Amino acid sequence: MASPQGSSKMRDEEKVVTSYHERPVGLDTETGELPSGYFKSASFIGTMFAAQSAWAAGVGSFALAAPLLGTINQEIGPNPQIAWVALAYTLPLAVFQTLVGRLSDLFGRRYFFIFGTLLSLVGCIVCSTAKDVPSLIGGTVLLGVAAAAQLSVTYVVGELVPMKHRFLANAFVFVGVVPFVGIGPAISYAFVLRTSAGWRGCYYLIAAVNAFSLVCWVLFYFPPTFRMLHGTTSKRHVAKRFDYVGLVLFLGGFLILLLGISWGGVVYPWHSPNVIATIAVGGAAMVAFGLWEAFAKLEAPMIPIHLFQNGAWVALVFLCALSASVYYAFSIVWPQMVFGLYTDDLYYGGWLACLVGAGTNIGQMLSSLGRHIGKQKWQLVFSMIVSTATLGAAACVTTTNKNVVAGLMTVGCFFTGYLDSIGLAMVGICIQDQRDIGSAVGIAGTVRGGVATIATAIYSSILANELAKNIPAMVGPAAVESGLPESSVPAFLAGMSGAGDLTAVPGVNEAIVAAGRDAFNWATVHAYRMVFYSTIAFSVVSIVLAFLSPNVDKLMTEKVAATLHGGNLKGVKGEGEKE
Known part of the structure; x- marks a missing residue:
């Protein structure tokens, strides 16, 4: 194992202020120092499947139900509050990802991911038995909070494999979402058309995936414990010094801000006092949060502010967020185009609606080639340029050129998915201190959720305004x-x-x-065309950010940021751990 002196010297050279940490355990291990058969052990393989199924359940818990909200509303409604179902998932997901990442960096990860999966299982039960829309909204809130942990597993698998295999680890996780993203709409409509369970079958399926994931987390996932991370420092010591002011400002401010943006044009008109007040209050709270984090003397801040001094990391965070916002435009518009222009057959339309998700998912899986191709910066630039060209060209849509538009969107979404997975892995690779990987990737998830909310509001407003004018x-x-x-x-x-x-x-x-x-x-x-044109603005900014992104070829090493312990891995020891 690496010596404590050598590790301490390395951290001193990086000039990272982490005064609340003792010498960490399980960090900066070389592959050659791990026990024989470590990557073939039940603990490692079980953890990988726990992460893969957790991601699948986190995505699928809303992706399968989303195309069926109209059908669901007819059965247990009708209720105009059905619009809240989408907000009940996306808002807590965006807000809590940073919190999960930061707290699991400080206190250890195991129980955050066990609890997240258990909460998702409870949410599925609530939704599958819902007899009215408010009950469905309540269950979806649980699913959204749970998804904040479930969609954070990329840094769980990333820190357990050698740096050079992080692209491959991410791709493995994305394989699990094929049934929910790649062919999700087809499965959703198949439940309605081909089973007696109807739309509730979507939640039964996700509950089963959650149950499998929960068993795997409990039996196999034993990352570094709090004691391994902090030595003799007590949980009470770290908890007392945590930034609770920042926590309240962040959770309250970001949630209120996103709520106001999400309300605009959907629940209330944009000029409504409800929308204006929530955006103003939320925005003011976020400004206060930024000033607090930047200037307060904090020993354990809510957000490690030094991350934002890393320009390459900041560029990657916003690149992933903006590129995802382009994907959201097509995920909103394409299903409407399918059933509005091309077919009224739910089964055929369901398969046709899969093209956006399928293209994205295939790109995510092929991101395993990221290290082998090399020059990741130029991979990002190329992917973003092709994505911009093909998705922008989809504005050629007419009432009869279905195949042309479908082909352009599939290619564009493929490169968007490839870029998304490569970029997400790089967010956790290019940080200065791997002990902050949860915070780094969690912040990226929150920024992505915030940008996606803003972009979705813009696209929805453009579409509604154009339809109101054109019809x-x-x-x-x-x-x-x-x-x-x-x-x-x-x-x-x-x-x-x-x-x-x-x-x-x-x-x-x-x-x-x-x-x-x-x-x-x-x-x-003509309304769809305007939405497609509007994505070009996001895409151009994304191309600029891609040029500002780093190459990480030099970081593709045998180093492992964290190791599992327990079970048949008792031989794994980290820095500072005594025999």
């Missing part, structure tokens, strides 16, 4: 030109939008309906 401007004149009385136009527009009965509109006939339907489709096409 009256294009559909009404087309119907009148085909013989519809002008007095019947409001009722006809309502019928076209699904809010009325077309057959009851005075003066309507099949020719008028056909003309109106064609005009309606073109009105939506």
Whole structure:
């Protein structure tokens, strides 16, 4: 094992202030110093499957239900609060990822991930038995909080493998989400169309995945304990010195800010006092949080501020966030295009709607090649340029060129997924002190969630505004030109939008309906185009950030940041641990 003196010297040279740490255990181990068969042991393999299934459950707990919210609302509603289901998942996910990363850096990881998976299992039970929308919202809140831990497993697997294999470890995790991201919509609609369980079957499936993950965490995952991380320092000592002011400012401010942004144009109009007040209060709290973290004399800060002095890390964090925001545009618009323009068959449409997720998921899995290709910075630049070109070109959409648009989106999402996985691994690689990997990746997850919330609000507003402008401007004149009385136009527009009965509109006939339907489709096409054009702004900034990203070839070493202990791994010892 590396000597305590050598390790201490290395940390002194890095000038990292970690006064609340004793000499850490299980860090900076070389692969050759591990026991024979370490990477083939039940503990290591079981932990990898725990992480993979946890990620799958964390993603799937909302991804499977999301396409079915309309169906769910019809069965247990109808209730206008159904819009809160999406917010109930995304808001706690974004807010709590930083908290999970930071606290697990300080107190050890094992019980955070066990509890997260257990909470997700409870959330699945609540959602699967929900008899009304408020119950579904409550269960989804549990799933969102749990997902903050479940979608943090990339640093769990990353710190357990040699630095040079972190891209491969990430890719292994992403294999598990194929049923929920790659072909998720098809599975969702198959539950509704082919099983007696209906939409509740989605939650039954995720509950089973959670149960498997929970067993694996409990039986196999034994990372460095608090005592190994801190030596003789007590939990009480670290807890007393933790930054509770920063915790309150961050949790309250970020949650209120995202809530206000998410409300805008969905729950309330953008000019509503509810939206304006929450954004203002949340924004002020986040400014106060930033000033507190920067200038207060903190021994155990909520966020290690020195991370933000690493320009390469900051560029990667925002690159991952912005590139993901482009993906969200297509995940919102493409299913609407499928069922609005191309088909009304739920089963076929479900498979067609998979293209965005499938392209992304394949790219994530092939990110295992990141080390072998080398020059990761240029991989990011190339991926972002191709993604920008192909996804931007999807603005060529018409009512008849389904195959062209589908091909462009699949290619673009492939490179977005590849970039996302490479970038996420690099966020944990290029930090100065690997003991901060949970904080570093957790912050990246929170920033990603915040940017995705903002981007989703922008895309949704653009789409709604364009539809509100285009439909009256294009559909009404087309119907009148085909013989519809002008007095019947409001009722006809309502019928076209699904809010009325077309057959009851005075003066309507099949020719008028056909003309109106064609005009309606073109009105939506023009709205989709504007959303696609808007992604180019995010993409251009992402390309600039990709150029600012680092190459990490020199960091592709045999070093292992943390080792498992217990079971058949009793021979694994870290720095400062005595025989």
